[in-house]
Amino acid sequence: DAGVIQSPRHEVTEMGQEVTLRCKPISGHNSLFWYRQTMMRGLELLIYFNNNVPIDDSGMPEDRFSAKMPNASFSTLKIQPSEPRDSAVYFCASISGTGYDQPQHFGDGTRLSIL
Amino acid sequence: GESVGLHLPTLSVQEGDNSIINCAYSNSASDYFIWYKQESGKGPQFIIDIRSNMDKRQGQRVTVLLNKTVKHLSLQIAATQPGDSAVYFCAERGQGAQKLVFGQGTRLTINP
Numbered sequence: 151d152a153g154v155i156q157s158p159r160h161e162v163t164e165m166g167q168e169v170t171l172r173c174k175p176i177s178g179h180n181s182l183f184w185y186r187q188t189m190m191r192g193l194e195l196l197i198y199f200n201n202n203v204p205i206d207d208s209g210m211p212e213d214r215f216s217a218k219m220p221n222a223s224f225s226t227l228k229i230q231p232s233e234p235r236d237s238a239v240y241f242c243a244s245i246s247g248t249g250y251d252q253p254q255h256f257g258d259g260t261r262l263s264i265l
Numbered sequence: 266g267e268s269v270g271l272h273l274p275t276l277s278v279q280e281g282d283n284s285i286i287n288c289a290y291s292n293s294a295s296d297y298f299i300w301y302k303q304e305s306g307k308g309p310q311f312i313i314d315i316r317s318n319m320d321k322r323q324g325q326r327v328t329v330l331l332n333k334t335v336k337h338l339s340l341q342i343a344a345t346q347p348g349d350s351a352v353y354f355c356a357e358r359g360q361g362a363q364k365l366v367f368g369q370g371t372r373l374t375i376n377p
Contacts (some may be wrong), residue, residue: 191365241308251316253299256308
């Protein structure tokens with residue numbers, strides 16, 4: 151079974167550039183979560199969607215971050231403009247239904263380095 | 266479930282011994298708990314979960330214990346193998362919530 155697929159796996163770019171991270175959830179899953187992982191702050195939830203609708207974006211750091219889910223099989227997380235402090239590993243996770251009493255399934259992440 | 270960062274607690278065990286990884290959670294209203302394993306360069310991988318109406322659940326070589334009185338969760342791994350080397354995270358979910366709150370993680374290393 152295909153798991154959650156994220157691309158790119160690694161991204162290195164210069165400060166000020168736009169960065170777009172992509173996620174394909176597990177087929178049939180209708181809730182999707184974006185996380186950021188750093189050594190300092192651990193694993194933080196940025197935003198999540200139910201049925202393609204953003205439910206809670208309180209974890210999004212600032213207006214430079216935006217996320218979309220145009221359909222059930224694709225989501226993007228965009229940073230514009232990027233800053234060195236955005237360097238982290240970004241994970242996407244998905245779950246069937248609203249996720250009560252079920253584990254989230256994670257992709258292998260995008261390692262982002264902003265120079 | 267606040268993260269601390271920088272220095273993960275580390276547990277070192279001998280291959281073949283049992284490992285016990287502990288986690289203190291913060292929300293007394295949490296009613297669902299999960300353990301994840303994260304290997305280097307990969308995303309967190311689901312190991313086992315438990316609902317708050319249980320105090321113990323067993324899987325293959327793993328057991329999760331939940332003590333709601335002291336808000337404590339533990340993961341026991343039997344006969345630890347080299348492939349068990351990873352960072353282990355506990356996560357909790359508040360009643361009726363969808364969001365998971367992750368602990369800081371514990372690094373498990375296996376000595377041959």
